Amino acid sequence: MAGKIHRPRPNKDRLRRTMMFMNAQRPGLIKDAYIYGCDSIMLDLEDAVAVNQKDAARFSLYHALTTVDYGDTEVIVRINGTDTEYWREDVRVCVAGGADGIRIPKCESAEQVKEVEAAVEEAEREFGVEVGWTLLMAALESPLGIMNAYEICTASDRMLGCAISGGDFRTSMRVQIEPDGIEINTARSMMLLAARAAGVQCLDTMYPNLDDEEGFRREVDLIVRMGFDGKSLINPKQIAYVHERLAPTPKQIAHSEKIVRSCREQADAGVGVYVVDGKMVDPPFFREAERIIELAKKCGVYHGDL
Amino acid sequence: MINAVGRDIPDYLLVDGKEVYQGRFAKDGQVMKRDAPTCVMNEKPVADKLCASIREACEKCGAHDGMTISFHHAFRNGDYTASMVCKVLVEEMGIKDLRVAATSLGDAHNLLADYIEQGIIVQVQASGVRGRIGDAISHGKLKEPAIIRSHGGRPRAMMAGELHIDIAFLAAASSDKVGNASGNGGKNNCGSMGYAMPDSRYADKVVVITDTLAPFPNVPASIKCEDVDCVVVVDEIGDPKRIGTKEARVTQDPRDLMMAERAADIIAATPWFVDGFSYQTGAGGPSLAVTRFLEERMDAKEIKMGVAFGGITGNMCDLQDRGYVRKIVDTQDFDTKAIAHLHDCPDHVEMTVSDYANPASKGAYVNYLDYMILAALEVDTKFNVNVITGSDGVVRGAPGGHPDTAAGSKCCIIVTPLVRGRMPTICKDVTTVTTPGECIDVVVTDYGTAVNPARRDIIDCLDAAGIPHVSIEYLQEKAYSIVGEPDPLKWEDKVVAIVEARDGTILDVIRQIKPYTFD
Numbered sequence: 033m034a035g036k037i038h039r040p041r042p043n044k045d046r047l048r049r050t051m052m053f054m055n056a057q058r059p060g061l062i063k064d065a066y067i068y069g070c071d072s073i074m075l076d077l078e079d080a081v082a083v084n085q086k087d088a089a090r091f092s093l094y095h096a097l098t099t100v101d102y103g104d105t106e107v108i109v110r111i112n113g114t115d116t117e118y119w120r121e122d123v124r125v126c127v128a129g130g131a132d133g134i135r136i137p138k139c140e141s142a143e144q145v146k147e148v149e150a151a152v153e154e155a156e157r158e159f160g161v162e163v164g165w166t167l168l169m170a171a172l173e174s175p176l177g178i179m180n181a182y183e184i185c186t187a188s189d190r191m192l193g194c195a196i197s198g199g200d201f202r203t204s205m206r207v208q209i210e211p212d213g214i215e216i217n218t219a220r221s222m223m224l225l226a227a228r229a230a231g232v233q234c235l236d237t238m239y240p241n242l243d244d245e246e247g248f249r250r251e252v253d254l255i256v257r258m259g260f261d262g263k264s265l266i267n268p269k270q271i272a273y274v275h276e277r278l279a280p281t282p283k284q285i286a287h288s289e290k291i292v293r294s295c296r297e298q299a300d301a302g303v304g305v306y307v308v309d310g311k312m313v314d315p316p317f318f319r320e321a322e323r324i325i326e327l328a329k330k331c332g333v334y335h336g337d338l
Numbered sequence: 339m340i341n342a343v344g345r346d347i348p349d350y351l352l353v354d355g356k357e358v359y360q361g362r363f364a365k366d367g368q369v370m371k372r373d374a375p376t377c378v379m380n381e382k383p384v385a386d387k388l389c390a391s392i393r394e395a396c397e398k399c400g401a402h403d404g405m406t407i408s409f410h411h412a413f414r415n416g417d418y419t420a421s422m423v424c425k426v427l428v429e430e431m432g433i434k435d436l437r438v439a440a441t442s443l444g445d446a447h448n449l450l451a452d453y454i455e456q457g458i459i460v461q462v463q464a465s466g467v468r469g470r471i472g473d474a475i476s477h478g479k480l481k482e483p484a485i486i487r488s489h490g491g492r493p494r495a496m497m498a499g500e501l502h503i504d505i506a507f508l509a510a511a512s513s514d515k516v517g518n519a520s521g522n523g524g525k526n527n528c529g530s531m532g533y534a535m536p537d538s539r540y541a542d543k544v545v546v547i548t549d550t551l552a553p554f555p556n557v558p559a560s561i562k563c564e565d566v567d568c569v570v571v572v573d574e575i576g577d578p579k580r581i582g583t584k585e586a587r588v589t590q591d592p593r594d595l596m597m598a599e600r601a602a603d604i605i606a607a608t609p610w611f612v613d614g615f616s617y618q619t620g621a622g623g624p625s626l627a628v629t630r631f632l633e634e635r636m637d638a639k640e641i642k643m644g645v646a647f648g649g650i651t652g653n654m655c656d657l658q659d660r661g662y663v664r665k666i667v668d669t670q671d672f673d674t675k676a677i678a679h680l681h682d683c684p685d686h687v688e689m690t691v692s693d694y695a696n697p698a699s700k701g702a703y704v705n706y707l708d709y710m711i712l713a714a715l716e717v718d719t720k721f722n723v724n725v726i727t728g729s730d731g732v733v734r735g736a737p738g739g740h741p742d743t744a745a746g747s748k749c750c751i752i753v754t755p756l757v758r759g760r761m762p763t764i765c766k767d768v769t770t771v772t773t774p775g776e777c778i779d780v781v782v783t784d785y786g787t788a789v790n791p792a793r794r795d796i797i798d799c800l801d802a803a804g805i806p807h808v809s810i811e812y813l814q815e816k817a818y819s820i821v822g823e824p825d826p827l828k829w830e831d832k833v834v835a836i837v838e839a840r841d842g843t844i845l846d847v848i849r850q851i852k853p854y855t856f857d
Contacts (some may be wrong), residue, residue, distance in 0.1 A: 058603070064784070064785070064820075065818075067593075067596070067784050067785055068592065068596060259663060267592060268592035268593075268595075269592055269595055332804070
């Protein structure tokens with residue numbers, strides 16, 4: 033039973049710039065994973081854990097969830113696939129331990145999400161956890177998953193978002209990782225459209241070549257420009273660059289401040305469309321400016337008074 | 339008597355003008371008369387100073403019972419000399435009641451531990467004690483308490499006449515027949531001889547021991563013929579594999595890297611980070627990594643480091659080769675790359691440990707140090723640091739230049755994980771005070787950074803740069819919440835070692851360890 037550790041209520045819309053994967057079976061690794069400052073940690077019961085160690089990993093996970101205070105860092109667990117014999121017990125452990133969310137691997141349909149949701153709800157009742165507490169997200173790892181992204185993202189109120197899993201996806205597409213990301217750009221784009229249409233977050237895959245700093249940065253630059261909310265990581269040293277790139281720049285912040293302020297003045301004066309710094313400004317600009325100020329606040333880079 | 343860091347110093351130690359520690363600058367401005375060695379004149383022309391054996395040199399220098407001898411540690415764990423000399427003194431000549439005043443003692447000197455246990459070596463004075471010698475000391479095997487001094491405190495004690503060396507046995511990579519000796523030019527090179535140089539000036543007799551006899555004159559020389567009495571050529575002065583180890587790779591441990599990056603952020607946020615700044619770092623994992631992160635920050639500000647000093651690693655040499663460091667001023671070389679670099683590069687020069695850190699000098703390098711990056715075994719909530727005694731209370735470390743650089747630098751940053759294994763690094767009270775908390779400015783751990791409240795200026799810099807920080811008490815409580823509060827160690831009454839502050843006052847004492855019992 034979730035006991036000593038009081039977790040803040042899981043928030044679907046929280047900041048998820050960085051999701052760091054860690055093997056749930058390794059207590060030394062997961063005992064203080066929050067110190068690196070990633071937004072979410074992803075405790076893995078699936079591929080990182082050998083088949084004959086699934087139970088050991090669940091014990092390690094449960095102990096961590098119930099004894100380690102992860103503070104503001106979100107704790108999500110990647111369970112085993114719904115085509116395995118492990119996932120139902122995984123769900124019970126996650127819910128009993130009080131995890132913030134569950135990542136459904138190899139998700140290809142809305143039915144899969146609903147199946148997991150039912151198991152989560154059952155576990156919430158079993159362990160006295162508030163029904164609806166536990167969030168869900170889907171990992172899209174196949175062409176079919178990408179094709180069904182919108183249905184998947186809208187299958188449950190618990191869905192916080194979806195993530196593409198590059199390794200499996202590339203295998204099913206019979207392609208290798210390319211420097212410019214051309215091999216999964218279509219999938220990334222389709223998933224982004226689906227996630228935005230569904231109003232949930234969209235997260236990118238991890239970059240596997242740990243020593244290739246340049247390649248990692250190139251990929252981060254790409255997905256930031258595409259509009260992703262965040263990225264999976266496999267090493268703490270990757271956190272800083274993602275946070276740097278996803279934070280609004282001082283220039284963006286100053287411009288947004290100007291728009292928000294002037295827009296309020298113009299609205300008071302009964303003006304709709306007007307010009308700031310030589311550019312036309314109308315309501316969509318205002319909403320985007322407000323979003324940037326909000327994001328800057330969340331990223332800790334806003335020091336103004338809006 | 340309770341001293342300025344709250345340690346109870348037994349009154350019986352406070353004799354012959356010995357005082358307790360009164361604060362980091364309490365002795366500033368005090369007048370002193372320097373001690374000098376007793377020498378004889380040499381007017382007649384002679385062929386050389388060569389002796390056929392160590393024994394012959396010892397006899398010529400008047401080796402006697404109760405004498406104080408010294409060694410230096412530039413040959414690190416590969417040093418053969420200290421053991422070789424002690425063996426001759428003890429087993430061939432039957433000398434008793436030896437006092438060993440080495441710059442540092444370690445794993446290469448287990449033979450000396452035997453002599454301590456046999457009561458032949460009665461006292462040890464050093465800036466570092468590791469290995470079996472530390473065990474022997476902590477179990478009360480010395481007749482007189484050991485004296486542990488910092489790198490700067492040792493030459494101070496020599497200048498003040500508190501440490502008077504009868505014979506200094508100084509290993510050198512090369513020497514000519516009259517004693518012009520160097521850390522280079524031999525078959526086993528050690529690089530800088532910064533620790534040996536003050537001994538050559540203050541010991542009554544100086545014996546150079548080498549395995550490479552170089553043509554006369556062997557210049558430039560670190561040890562000069564005017565200070566040398568005898569030269570002995572032996573087969574091997576050391577084990578090359580243990581003298582200069584391979585250059586340490588910069589750590590890939592994410593925890594170390596995170597702490598190192600935070601330390602670099604702090605440096606970049608403080609006002610001394612300007613072109614020409616001076617910098618020193620330890621050779622440990624996170625400390626080395628700080629230097630790596632500084633590079634980007636120097637680029638961003640378009641500045642260079644003016645000088646790096648102290649013990650030098652190949653990483654620092656690389657940094658100089660790439661144009662980031664104007665001068666390297668070197669007391670000791672940690673790896674083969676640094677050893678060769680000292681020899682090859684004109685902007686990388688040797689300095690004596692006295693020049694580096696001696697508080698009784700007219701102004702040592704440490705007094706002009708901007709940033710010092712240090713490690714620690716323990717840091718307490720008063721910011722006191724321990725780098726001497728382990729979690730079992732046994733002497734197993736070296737203050738080295740820790741107290742000197744911490745006192746001298748404008749910004750002294752400790753980088754250490756919050757816990758090691760099941761031991762809290764940040765604790766309520768350190769086992770042994772090596773460096774007073776008033777000299778420590780910032781503590782960076784993997785769980786947060788604490789700034790000494792006395793450094794309001796640094797706190798303001800961090801706040802302005804948006805670098806988060808917490809109280810040292812928060813870190814201590816966090817550490818105890820993870821690994822629990824350790825039971826206090828159990829001690830006998832007997833003082834086995836005195837930890838001298840760099841000004842010669844008593845900073846702390848180490849007592850004999852009591853075997854642990856469950857009661």
